[in-house]
Amino acid sequence: MRHLIHGLTLLLYLLIAPAVSAQEPYFQIDSLNAGLPTPPDVINRRTAYGAMASFLDQIGPGP
Numbered sequence: 001m002r003h004l005i006h007g008l009t010l011l012l013y014l015l016i017a018p019a020v021s022a023q024e025p026y027f028q029i030d031s032l033n034a035g036l037p038t039p040p041d042v043i044n045r046r047t048a049y050g051a052m053a054s055f056l057d058q059i060g061p062g063p
Helices: 002-021 048-059
Strands: none
């Protein structure tokens, strides 16, 4: 029974290992958000905080 478990474990490892090793840690794309227009000049894109703050300023107060 023990040999059967070891054999099945080895078989699973041999089947799964090539699929795992074939994956890259990242992928590359040609463009980001290609269908979107460029943002208006009033959006501050120097920092993430600045971008969100200027975006929220543009949409105004909530309901």
